[in-house]
Amino acid sequence: MRINDEVLTKGSFIIKDGTKTRFWDDSWVGDKPLKVTYPSLYNIVRDPHATVSKVMSSSPLSISFRRALVGNKFYNG
Numbered sequence: 001m002r003i004n005d006e007v008l009t010k011g012s013f014i015i016k017d018g019t020k021t022r023f024w025d026d027s028w029v030g031d032k033p034l035k036v037t038y039p040s041l042y043n044i045v046r047d048p049h050a051t052v053s054k055v056m057s058s059s060p061l062s063i064s065f066r067r068a069l070v071g072n073k074f075y076n077g
Helices: 001-008
Strands: 069-072 074-076
Touching: none
Parallel strands: none
Antiparallel strands: 069 074
16 A cells, blocks of 8 residues: 555545645545546546636536536437
């Protein structure tokens, strides 16, 4: 196990303004990164390295996907 992995499993993030916390890659909501919790969404997100600050900067959220999401299926059309 890498030292980084051990620290992340036993530690937590304080996101402050969110400029240094990655929305999909860091465990800031729950105990797993969002890319692990929602892999189907992560696979089609346009900016997989976006920060929490960037995504949460507007309402609706500043997040976009490479295809439209329709119901519980992804629209490829």
